[in-house]
Amino acid sequence: MKKLARKERQVELKNIIEINPFITDEELAKKYDCSVQTIRLDRLLMGIPEVRERMKSVARENYDKVKTTKDYEIVGELLEIDLDNKAISYMEVSKDMVSEKNNICRGHHIFAQANMLALSMVDAEIALTGSARIRYKRPVYFKEKLVATAYVAKKRSNKLLIKVVTKSGAEEVFVGKFIIVTR
Amino acid sequence: MKKLARKERQVELKNIIEINPFITDEELAKKYDCSVQTIRLDRLLMGIPEVRERMKSVARENYDKVKTTKDYEIVGELLEIDLDNKAISYMEVSKDMVSEKNNICRGHHIFAQANMLALSMVDAEIALTGSARIRYKRPVYFKEKLVATAYVAKKRSNKLLIKVVTKSGAEEVFVGKFIIVTR
DNA sequence: CATGTATTAGTACCTAGTAACAATACCAAG
DNA sequence: CTTGGTATTGTTACTAGGTACTAATACATG
Numbered sequence: 001m002k003k004l005a006r007k008e009r010q011v012e013l014k015n016i017i018e019i020n021p022f023i024t025d026e027e028l029a030k031k032y033d034c035s036v037q038t039i040r041l042d043r044l045l046m047g048i049p050e051v052r053e054r055m056k057s058v059a060r061e062n063y064d065k066v067k068t069t070k071d072y073e074i075v076g077e078l079l080e081i082d083l084d085n086k087a088i089s090y091m092e093v094s095k096d097m098v099s100e101k102n103n104i105c106r107g108h109h110i111f112a113q114a115n116m117l118a119l120s121m122v123d124a125e126i127a128l129t130g131s132a133r134i135r136y137k138r139p140v141y142f143k144e145k146l147v148a149t150a151y152v153a154k155k156r157s158n159k160l161l162i163k164v165v166t167k168s169g170a171e172e173v174f175v176g177k178f179i180i181v182t183r
Numbered sequence: 184m185k186k187l188a189r190k191e192r193q194v195e196l197k198n199i200i201e202i203n204p205f206i207t208d209e210e211l212a213k214k215y216d217c218s219v220q221t222i223r224l225d226r227l228l229m230g231i232p233e234v235r236e237r238m239k240s241v242a243r244e245n246y247d248k249v250k251t252t253k254d255y256e257i258v259g260e261l262l263e264i265d266l267d268n269k270a271i272s273y274m275e276v277s278k279d280m281v282s283e284k285n286n287i288c289r290g291h292h293i294f295a296q297a298n299m300l301a302l303s304m305v306d307a308e309i310a311l312t313g314s315a316r317i318r319y320k321r322p323v324y325f326k327e328k329l330v331a332t333a334y335v336a337k338k339r340s341n342k343l344l345i346k347v348v349t350k351s352g353a354e355e356v357f358v359g360k361f362i363i364v365t366r
Numbered sequence: 367c368a369t370g371t372a373t374t375a376g377t378a379c380c381t382a383g384t385a386a387c388a389a390t391a392c393c394a395a396g
Numbered sequence: 397c398t399t400g401g402t403a404t405t406g407t408t409a410c411t412a413g414g415t416a417c418t419a420a421t422a423c424a425t426g
Binding site for chain 3: 207208209219223227233234235236
Binding site: 021022052055056058059060061062063075102104106107108111112115116126128129130131132133134135136139 | 204205235238239241242243244245246258285287289290291294295298299309311312313314315316317318319322
């Protein structure tokens with residue numbers, strides 16, 4: 001690696017630390033063929049914390065995220081459930097649900113909330129989505145609060161037709177009919 | 184906190200460290216009203232690493248997870264794309280896609296792969312899922328390798344009908360027709 | 367040549383430990 | 397009561413990966 005001017009090095013430093021927060025000053029010094037002190041000085045000037053602090057933040061950030069990711073198993077918060085009758089779930093559109101480009105929520109997240117809600121209504125060992133007809137009525141944006149309501153429309157032997165309506169405020173944003181197969 | 188026998192303390196130690204990996208020996212010593220050395224000895228006997236190592240593992244674990252979560256923005260790996268014609272995406276069913284109970288993949292993940300693939304075929308500033316009709320042909324399990332193929336079936340003004348077929352091996356597991364609206 | 371910027375070196379100190387050893391405390395059996 | 401044995405504590409030396417600070421040096425530029 002060729003020697004870089006301070007500014008260049010600082011920019012690269014910021015990037016490399018961002019993609020690999022676990023790198024120590026010593027390793028960085030080797031990479032940029034300069035002294036450890038230079039790296040420390042750069043970090044100081046740029047307000048980049050030491051490796052242990054960086055690791056701690058990554059750990060903390062994600063320690064929380066793991067918890068929320070496990071909630072993902074549910075997708076949305078079940079507000080009310082009356083088996084074989086009606087169920088309501090709440091979900092706020094988070095940053096990782098939207099497209100960076102336009103802040104519009106990916107359709108499959110809205111689908112996921114509805115799908116899980118439909119499945120949660122079924123009291124069976126195994127319940128699977130067999131088929132669905134869905135319609136997105138308008139784009140949903142970051143931070144919108146979605147309330148999905150499901151009810152059983154038809155029920156026969158091992159098949160249930162569940163209708164889900166998702167609203168943002170008073171406005172319908174999604175409707176879906178799910179056929180859930182039980183075993 | 185009352186004084187505990189070694190065994191009890193060690194069991195509690197293991198639990199508390201599991202739920203709070205960021206706790207130091209000193210804090211633990213205070214909690215159990217014993218010396219730091221006792222805690223260290225306990226950790227040594229139980230093979231529990233020091234706090235910095237624990238943080239590092241949490242950080243690493245989740246740093247990887249964040250990366251996969253960012254790939255989630257794509258959902259599946261785009262293998263081939265021929266805009267306005269045909270596209271193929273690959274996705275392996277991971278642990279967090281399946282229900283713990285029966286190892287069956289949640290339907291919305293399969294939907295997500297298909298949905299993103301359909302959207303990726305559209306060359307427009309904004310492309311949104313308008314509606315869809317989907318059918319799940321059989322349950323999909325952990326570690327199955329899903330290949331989704333999409334092609335444009337109809338195209339008129341600002342609406343495209345895209346058909347997606349997802350296969351596991353030679354077997355069709357999912358088919359969906361998506362109407363994508365562009366702007 | 368002086369002045370400023372960038373780099374390097376060196377020191378003292380910090381945290382949260384490891385490793386190794388010595389010194390207690392306490393409880394039970396001979 | 398003394399001898400063991402286990403559990404606990406204290407002490408010292410050493411470590412990584414730093415912070416904070418001071419001092420020296422290199423190099424360019426007016």
